Every structure is written in structure tokens, then in C-alpha cells.
Amino acid sequence: MALIGNLRHRPVRRLTQLYVGLxxxxxxxxxxxxxxxxxxxxxxxxxxxxxxxxxxFGTVTIALGALVLLLWIPLRQRPGLGTVSNxxxxxxxxxxxLALLPAGGPLGVRIALLVTGxxxxxxxxxxYLGAQLGPGPRDGLMTGIVARRPGWSIRLVRTVIxxxxxxxxxxxxxxxxxxxxAFALAIGxxxxxxxxxxxxxxxxDAAPATGAVAxxxxxx
Numbered sequence: 192m193a194l195i196g197n198l199r200h201r202p203v204r205r206l207t208q209l210y211v212g213l214x215x216x217x218x219x220x221x222x223x224x225x226x227x228x229x230x231x232x233x234x235x236x237x238x239x240x241x242x243x244x245x246x247x248f249g250t251v252t253i254a255l256g257a258l259v260l261l262l263w264i265p266l267r268q269r270p271g272l273g274t275v276s277n278x279x280x281x282x283x284x285x286x287x288x289l290a291l292l293p294a295g296g297p298l299g300v301r302i303a304l305l306v307t308g309x310x311x312x313x314x315x316x317x318x319y320l321g322a323q324l325g326p327g328p329r330d331g332l333m334t335g336i337v338a339r340r341p342g343w344s345i346r347l348v349r350t351v352i353x354x355x356x357x358x359x360x361x362x363x364x365x366x367x368x369x370x371x372x373a374f375a376l377a378i379g380x381x382x383x384x385x386x387x388x389x390x391x392x393x394x395x396d397a398a399p400a401t402g403a404v405a406x407x408x409x410x411x
Contacts (some may be wrong), residue, residue, distance in 0.1 A: 201391055205322040208389060209273050210280065212318025217249075217284025219311030224248065224285075225292045226305040229370025231312075231378070232357035233329060239363025249286030253278055259328040266335030271325020278328060305370045309377050316378075317385025 223230055230238060241251045256278035260270060296304070320326065326334070329352075336348050361367045 205324055205391055208318045208322040208391070209276060209324050212315045212320075212322065212389075213273075213276060213280040214284050214315075215311050215318065216315035217281040218288050219308040219315060220252075220281070220285045221288035221292065222304045222308030222311065223370065223374070224289060224366075225296075226301040226308065226370060227366060227368075228301055228305045229368030229372070229374070230360075230366050231371065231374045232353040232360070235360030235365035235367055235371065236356040236363070237360070237365070239360040239365035242364045247286050248289065249282035249284075251282075252285060253282035256282070256328045259332050262332055263328070263335055266332070266339055268331050268335040268338075270328075270331070273319055273322060273324035274326060274328060274331060277319070277325075305373065309374055310381065312374075313378055313381030314385050316382045317387075317389040320386055321389030321391055323391055 220234060223234065224238065229235075237248055237251050237255065240246075240255065241248045244251065246254075260274070260278060263270065325331075333345065333348050333352060337343055337345050340348075357367070357371075
């Protein structure tokens with residue numbers, strides 16, 4: 192029931208937002224990867240693991256998402272349809288998009304890919320979170336830890352998790368660059384813009400809430 196309970200209210204819009212958002216997130220990830228100018232912390236880790244194992248980026252994303260989801264069990268977190276879909280859809284879309292993108296490109300094109308990727312990820316975050324069908328496995332891990340450790344802030348847990356995966360990914364050969372910094376600086380304000388814009392009002396709400404907190408690493 193946890194997976195489908197929210198679908199009783201505006202199911203068509205919620206499902207459309209969810210899957211458009213997840214697909215757009217995967218496209219944004221692929222654009223950032225193709226720019227070769229730096230990735231967000233979790234994707235640095237995904238890329239490092241892909242290089243280590245020889246698996247595709249999307250396969251690693253799916254496998255690690257499923258592993259992180261298992262960590263929800265001791266934290267007593269309950270996944271939604273969006274959570275399970277997140278694990279599968281983003282990985283499939285990122286691999287498909289990478290296969291379609293042409294190789295190489297001048298610096299100006301790569302910068303455009305990076306900027307477009309960050310904007311796509313921010314908009315995708317607003318779409319899939321606005322559907323209110325469950326957070327991504329990595330965001331749920333963060334909020335689950337905070338819920339079980341009341342003295343720990345979201346900022347602290349987010350920082351520890353992201354610094355850890357960033358360092359591990361860099362050691363494994365993931366791409367860290369000024370694009371990583373650009374993502375870190377831009378994603379919070381951009382997500383804060385898009386999340387209330389796409390929020391589906393609950394029955395009886397006059398308008399979507401405008402105080403949503405940006406996720407740790409959106410959609411993942």
C-alpha cells in the first residue's frame with residue numbers, strides 16, 4: 192500500500208510528473224557526464240565504480256540505488272512508487288542518452304552541456320518530488336539517518352555522505368572539476384525554485400507549499 196497510496200489523488204498528473212522527471216534527471220546526468228567538466232558527488236562515485244567494474248554508468252547507478260535502498264530497512268524508511276522507479280528509470284535513461292550523444296566537442300559546447308545538465312536535473316527534481324510518490328533512495332537514506340539521530344542536522348548528514356562518496360569516487364577515477372563546484376552552488380537555489388513550482392497540491396490545499404527543502408543530490 193505504501194507504494195500506491197498517494198495515487199488516489201490526481202494519479203495522471205502524479206505519474207506523468209514522476210516519470211518525466213526521472214527521465215529528465217537521467218538526461219541531465221548524461222549531459223554532465225559528456226561535458227567531462229565535473230559531476231555531482233554521487234555521480235563521481237558512480238563513475239568511479241563504473242571504471243573499476245567495467246559496468247555501464249547506468250548499471251552502476253541502478254545497482255548502487257538498490258543497495259542504498261536496502262539500508263532503509265534498519266532505518267524503518269518506507270519506499271514509495273517514486274523511490275522504486277527512481278532506482279530503475281534513471282539508470283536506463285542515462286545509458287540510453289550517453290549512447291546517443293556524439294563523442295567529444297569544443298569547450299564551449301561542453302560548458303553548454305554542463306549548464307543544460309544542471310538545469311535539467313534541477314527541473315527534474317521539482318517534477319519528481321512534486322509528484323509526492325516517494326524520494327530517491329539516496330535522499331531517503333539522508334532523511335532516515337536524521338530521523339533516527341535527532342541530534343544530527345540534515346546539513347551535517349548531507350555533508351558527511353556527499354564528502355565521503357565524492358572522495359571515494361575521486362580515488363576510483365571519477366571526474367571532479369569546476370562543474371562539481373558549479374553543481375554544488377547552483378542545485379540548491381534551482382531546486383528551491385522548481386520544487387514549489389511543480390508541487391501537486393493535496394486535497395484542500397490552496398496552493399503548493401513554497402518552503403520545500405532542496406534534496407541532498409536530487410532524484411538519486
